[in-house]
Amino acid sequence: MKRSRCWTRRGDLEKSREFIKRVICLLKLTGSLLLIFAGTLLGFTESRKLTVRVESLESFLRFLSAAKTEVRYSAVPVVQIVARHGRELSFLRECVKRCGQGEGFADAWKRAALNSGKGDGFAAHDIELLLSFGEGFGASDTDGQLSHMELFSGLFGTNLKSAREDRNRKSKLYLMLGVFAGLFSALMLC
Numbered sequence: 418m419k420r421s422r423c424w425t426r427r428g429d430l431e432k433s434r435e436f437i438k439r440v441i442c443l444l445k446l447t448g449s450l451l452l453i454f455a456g457t458l459l460g461f462t463e464s465r466k467l468t469v470r471v472e473s474l475e476s477f478l479r480f481l482s483a484a485k486t487e488v489r490y491s492a493v494p495v496v497q498i499v500a501r502h503g504r505e506l507s508f509l510r511e512c513v514k515r516c517g518q519g520e521g522f523a524d525a526w527k528r529a530a531l532n533s534g535k536g537d538g539f540a541a542h543d544i545e546l547l548l549s550f551g552e553g554f555g556a557s558d559t560d561g562q563l564s565h566m567e568l569f570s571g572l573f574g575t576n577l578k579s580a581r582e583d584r585n586r587k588s589k590l591y592l593m594l595g596v597f598a599g600l601f602s603a604l605m606l607c
Contacts, residue, residue, distance in 0.1 A: 460595015526551030
């Protein structure tokens, strides 16, 4: 009888070892899948940033176009122009909100661009252009405003073209790098 218990214990021990090996294998597989998913998600996030920048630049150019029309045909203050046509971008909404709280337009524009410009997807050089635009927006007569907006439409148009090229060139690259980084990490785990 003692022998049978001994064999039973050995059998149980072998079963336990086999079970532990399977659990470890399952954990490695789960970890590998999570690493692949995380890498893919990271690549997708970086790729999405490029698309968001393009969309933000397009929105700002639409705002500039509407603002040009507004300045050309009506003599309304710039805060009203931003309030009417700046709903697509959070930094423009913040600018209107700050102006409503009594802050001057130039200061409100500057703070809004610095605080919310990055969140709208603008790159650092886009934010610098926004700051430059805000310094001259509403600071001259109608002809001066129109030429100011025309100048910045061209500058933002150039940035938009560059952003589209970056998106087209780098978007798939970021996705693939994310997937391969996840796969490499998963292989290193195993």
